[in-house]
Amino acid sequence: MQKSPPSSPLDLSVDNVVFGFDGENLNVLLIRQGAPVDGFDESKLQMAIPGDLVGTDEDLDESAKRILAELTSLKGIYLKQFKTFGNPNRVFGLKDQAWLRVFRANPERRVVTVGYYSLVSVEEFKPTPASFASQAKWWPIDELPTLAFDHNAIVSEALSTLRSALNDKHIAFELLPEKFTLSQLQRLHESVLERPLDKRNFRKNMKRMESLIPLGEKQDGVLHKPAQLYTYKK
Amino acid sequence: MQKSPPSSPLDLSVDNVVFGFDGENLNVLLIRQGAPVDGFDESKLQMAIPGDLVGTDEDLDESAKRILAELTSLKGIYLKQFKTFGNPNRVFGLKDQAWLRVFRANPERRVVTVGYYSLVSVEEFKPTPASFASQAKWWPIDELPTLAFDHNAIVSEALSTLRSALNDKHIAFELLPEKFTLSQLQRLHESVLERPLDKRNFRKNMKRMESLIPLGEKQDGVLHKPAQLYTYKK
DNA sequence: ACAAAAGTGTTGGAGATACACCCATGA
DNA sequence: TCATGGGTGTATCTCCAACACTTTTGT
Numbered sequence: 001m002q003k004s005p006p007s008s009p010l011d012l013s014v015d016n017v018v019f020g021f022d023g024e025n026l027n028v029l030l031i032r033q034g035a036p037v038d039g040f041d042e043s044k045l046q047m048a049i050p051g052d053l054v055g056t057d058e059d060l061d062e063s064a065k066r067i068l069a070e071l072t073s074l075k076g077i078y079l080k081q082f083k084t085f086g087n088p089n090r091v092f093g094l095k096d097q098a099w100l101r102v103f104r105a106n107p108e109r110r111v112v113t114v115g116y117y118s119l120v121s122v123e124e125f126k127p128t129p130a131s132f133a134s135q136a137k138w139w140p141i142d143e144l145p146t147l148a149f150d151h152n153a154i155v156s157e158a159l160s161t162l163r164s165a166l167n168d169k170h171i172a173f174e175l176l177p178e179k180f181t182l183s184q185l186q187r188l189h190e191s192v193l194e195r196p197l198d199k200r201n202f203r204k205n206m207k208r209m210e211s212l213i214p215l216g217e218k219q220d221g222v223l224h225k226p227a228q229l230y231t232y233k234k
Numbered sequence: 235m236q237k238s239p240p241s242s243p244l245d246l247s248v249d250n251v252v253f254g255f256d257g258e259n260l261n262v263l264l265i266r267q268g269a270p271v272d273g274f275d276e277s278k279l280q281m282a283i284p285g286d287l288v289g290t291d292e293d294l295d296e297s298a299k300r301i302l303a304e305l306t307s308l309k310g311i312y313l314k315q316f317k318t319f320g321n322p323n324r325v326f327g328l329k330d331q332a333w334l335r336v337f338r339a340n341p342e343r344r345v346v347t348v349g350y351y352s353l354v355s356v357e358e359f360k361p362t363p364a365s366f367a368s369q370a371k372w373w374p375i376d377e378l379p380t381l382a383f384d385h386n387a388i389v390s391e392a393l394s395t396l397r398s399a400l401n402d403k404h405i406a407f408e409l410l411p412e413k414f415t416l417s418q419l420q421r422l423h424e425s426v427l428e429r430p431l432d433k434r435n436f437r438k439n440m441k442r443m444e445s446l447i448p449l450g451e452k453q454d455g456v457l458h459k460p461a462q463l464y465t466y467k468k
Numbered sequence: 469a470c471a472a473a474a475g476t477g478t479t480g481g482a483g484a485t486a487c488a489c490c491c492a493t494g495a
Numbered sequence: 496t497c498a499t500g501g502g503t504g505t506a507t508c509t510c511c512a513a514c515a516c517t518t519t520t521g522t
Contacts, residue, residue, distance in 0.1 A: 199476095221521095224520060225472080226474080227474055228475090455494095456500080
């Protein structure tokens with residue numbers, strides 16, 4: 001073995017698939033890919049999942065957290081690495097050329113990206129108009145537009161990962177508001193798993209986990225029998 | 235958003251954790267970290283898992299395959315990405331300085347590595363003295379020396395991944411020779427899971443999977459009742 | 469009274485666990 | 496004949512799936 005040849009430069013990014021549940025459907029948080037800039041045709045701005053280049057001395061998990069916070073003002077949420085995407089041409093599609101040339105210092109450079117997914121409750125995060133996050137918006141997962149780069153593929157891999165994680169872990173609770181009903185929890189599971197679940201069996205299963213805590217309170221303002229509220233304490 | 239700052243150069247590598255089962259214990263394939271070179275104190279050569287920098291236009295899976303083949307002559311095996319390691323200082327430990335300066339074109343550069351694991355049968359791969367792989371050697375997983383960089387951590391994460399994969403997939407068969415006995419298969423499961431399994435229950439489970447095929451043959455040359463041989467056909 | 473979702477138990481089948489003895493071979 | 500691992504069956508329990516009606520509230 002001799003010295004490895006000087007490798008050609010390569011950029012590393014992270015991309016975050018942020019799932020949000022609104023009580024009804026599973027959503028993904030999308031941003032406009034870079035804010036409008038003079039001399040750039042805005043129609044060329046695609047939707048994308050929030051991601052950016054990893055900082056010079058930044059650990060990956062750190063970087064994912066920072067970038068998500070910068071682009072969406074989301075903090076302190078469950079964030080998990082699930083797969084690294086390294087197709088040498090993943091950023092070089094025709095649709096992505098214009099953006100790269102405007103927004104990247106080295107548009108010709110290969111970009112490898114580390115995929116993370118995260119989970120929040122739509123209730124607890126409404127994109128705020130005044131910030132960087134002004135462009136962030138929830139999209140129902142089955143109505144996603146064509147996204148920048150290979151982001152559609154990244155989202156669908158994240159979804160499979162989430163689906164299998166849901167079976168043995170308790171991550172679903174990250175997707176709900178602090179107080180929630182069992183029906184909301186069930187609808188969440190159904191959206192993720194894409195199949196209907198039996199109400200009685202579902203409740204049986206949930207109720208025997210100790211981290212699911214019934215509050216004394218009930219829903220109100222609903223036009224039907226008010227449900228018991230629960231919370232989650234790990 | 236303005237142009238991202240020119241990011242400082244960064245190298246990308248892949249590292250392969252190759253698990254091998256010898257009928258008794260679970261092993262990991264280690265290599266000497268780079269062949270001896272004039273003017274380099276051989277005592278500075280550490281053991282490492284086989285990995286190297288990703289090629290300029292190479293996809294990650296491809297790269298993992300190529301590098302594994304180059305360093306160990308292993309081809310056509312199960313190879314799966316499991317996690318990317320990006321601690322900014324992961325290659326800058328004291329113990330790794332000397333090697334980096336001799337073998338890497340850019341020893342000061344941060345290296346992010348994509349971890350893969352793979353599975354082979356020790357029976358079917360004995361490192362051959364004549365090749366690049368001359369330095370490759372099996373080590374029992376519970377007696378690993380201190381490895382280069384963060385390779386010990388990479389191995390232990392790979393092991394957890396393997397352990398959970400074993401439950402629902404059929405990957406164990408990659409670790410056995412073409413013909414094997416049920417006891418060997420059981421010992422393999424036990425080494426990976428690190429707990430004893432009941433013989434009758436284990437056999438019941440295995441026998442009802444159709445890809446496990448009993449051959450007409452029996453072991454011989456053993457000093458006990460010879461066992462039925464099986465093979466695996468997916 | 470009606471509409472809408474909340475809430476509640478039982479049964480049957482499948483799969484997991486626990487457990488102990490006889491068998492075939494080589495030395 | 497002895498030592499060594501190979502090979503086999505049954506009973507119990509737990510987990511999962513299927514399934515329909517009554518209750519509480521707001522209008």
